[in-house]
Amino acid sequence: MPKVIYSLAPALGHHKRFSNNDENTRIPHILNALEYAKLTPQFRGSEINQIIDIRKATMEDITSIHSTSYYSFLEKTVKDAKASKDGVLEIETSKFPTYVTRTTLNDALIGAGAGLSLVDAVVAASRMSENPPIGFSLIRPPGHHALRDGAMGGCIFNNVSIAARYAQRTHGRKRVFIIDFDAHHGNGTSDAFYDDPDVFFLSTHQDGFYPVDSGKFDDIGCENGEGATLNLPLPELSGDIAMQTAFDQVIVPCAQRFKPDIILVSAGYTGHFMEISTSKWQMTTRMSYVLADGIKQLAKYLCGGRCVFFLEGGWFTDTLKFCIEESFRGFIGEPSMPDEYAKMFPNLLKDEPSSQVKQAIQRVKNLHSL
Template sequence: MPLSHLMELQTFRPPSFAGTMMFLVRNQVPQWKNHCRFSVNTMLSGHSTEQNDTLPSIKQLSDARVIYAVAAALGHNKESHPESSARVPAIVKALEKMELTPKFRGSDILELQNFNLASVDDIASVHAKAYVSGLEKAMDQASEKGLILIEGSGPTYATSTTFHESLVAAGAGLALVDSVVAASKNQLDPPTAFALIRPPGHHAIPKGPMGFCVFGNVAIAARHAQRVHGLKRVFIIDFDVHHGNGTNDAFLDDPDIFFLSTHQDGSYPGTGKFDEIGIGAGEGATLNLPLPGGSGDTAMRTVFDEVIVPCAQRFKPDIILVSAGYDGHVLDPLASLQFTTGTYYMLASNIKQLAKDLCGGRCVFFLEGGYNLDSLSHSVADSFRAFLGEPSLAAEFDDPAILYEEPSTRVKQAIQRVKHIHSL
């Protein structure tokens, strides 16, 4: 079956990933495939527009300090591709090794194991229905060929399980939003949530897939928070090393969803310039801060204090959603920032506190990028420790000797420029 019905939706042609596909990933994940959390054959009911009826009990939600869901998409995999099926299992293994699972922490950490798939209507709140139906139909060809490319000449692929597993990933995010909202109605300090999911989502544009991403998980969750829970004002923080162009585009003219992206200047997909601030009624509700290559922990701490906090305070959100990409780590092969495990601990801790201060603690993280399995898994695990209010273990993983001097003058100039544009 030809993919013309799908490919014609690709009206946006991004720059190529020239030079970024050198990183080879050894996909040693067969041992996970029989685990219920990682099964490619998991069959779940469709998510409804009503509140999720598979939520944990109020007692479980009240006791939990962290809640997470796993959607590893083991069937969505391409040999030697950086966005591989090894990513989520590596995180889960690190959580278990660092004793950050319910087995070791009891009721403090809750894994949400039973949740609904996102429905087509959920996906269509952000994406064109023609794209959604076209991708579903393309699964027949993916089944015949084993793997197909769904982004023209771009790097996004699909296997026979991609459509289903993408619905699972989006559904995990919706269920976590439901859980956090339910908990916030019964306690002052609800658990912080983390969707350990793939395929990632922040590059997926309304009309199609892009940059490893299939459906816009964070964008879909934002619409869900508004439609189902009446949380009108949604604040999205995207600290992936690449600009979240898909999320950016989904809400360009929406004054009630604030999208804030920090990313490496000049990196894929070449969008996210300072002057991209939204359009029409949404003008001013998009903030893009491209940071120079080499920016690291000092830069991000300053960005948080001088840009993220005042933006959020002025916006007054009802919930905070986070596109948590860990590819800004100094060890990551696809970019050249100098974030460390400690940087991600700081971000997790500070965003959790920001949510507590501004929106009743309602906060959900969504996994985006991160392609060095060690730095990815350690950074996510340390983020869990931040959610628990426990000391960082970054000193065990970070090597200061590999860092070099940050471009402090250029960082300061970038921060001052964005503060001027947005009157911060």
């Protein structure tokens, strides 16, 4: 049985040049890098597999999270885009451009479906083995900012949230633990489950960045879901030490206490120190390895190894490819490789604000009695 399975949904037609960082060359660039590093089925057939026959998400899948009115709005907007001169229309959204092209709805349905196909495969494999493969959905558009009634931050459908509801509805995996380690807060995912005690949403993100008014310490859920949302905003210049501490002292004990049936991960790589335009964190590719390996071990001991990653942010493709490679190495248990950019630009790595990080972690531990 392989150690990792992945799906690809590059959304090549969802593209507006120079409008934002989510270029349609992003997934092909990652795949080329994985092939160069010999981390594809061509070289690792026994350890790494790709799901070829992925399905499109259905209306039922999408409306488990999003409103039917939003879906209808997308249908109309895509139709208008097809009739427009350039084939692209902007969606009114807050603080970050989101657009549709002639193929956006179809691309987004395939992207969401790619994640659901992995959930199917991972759950099925867990019935046959105590060590099922980790899934990684390499997809565009990203999803964790998408709201019930609208697009936001370049996100059309909230892929990880749709997968959470699918795991519950189709596979009976009632308790879902979602980890979001993107430097930007997964506000759409948080909103989707804010009153739900069966979905625990845990986000580490840069304090006061994007979206500015979400992901506060005191946002812990409401009604029956109170306590099932945990936000850990970390200060600027947080790096590998900060994230390692957050993993050990917050993520691990939360997961152990929640006892999930499946773990889903919004895997955003905007925290890398070369992502200068999208965050002020300074993690290296080593942290991609550490998180992949650590979350894999959590899934193994807590929920029969059932775990699927979903690509979110990570816009500087030259470092993103190394981060994905390191994630794959963490999944299959190979040694981590040095961060080439850390070698080239050591002056960009500053001392971490250890006292501020310690205070942030202690605050969230107090709030959640960890």
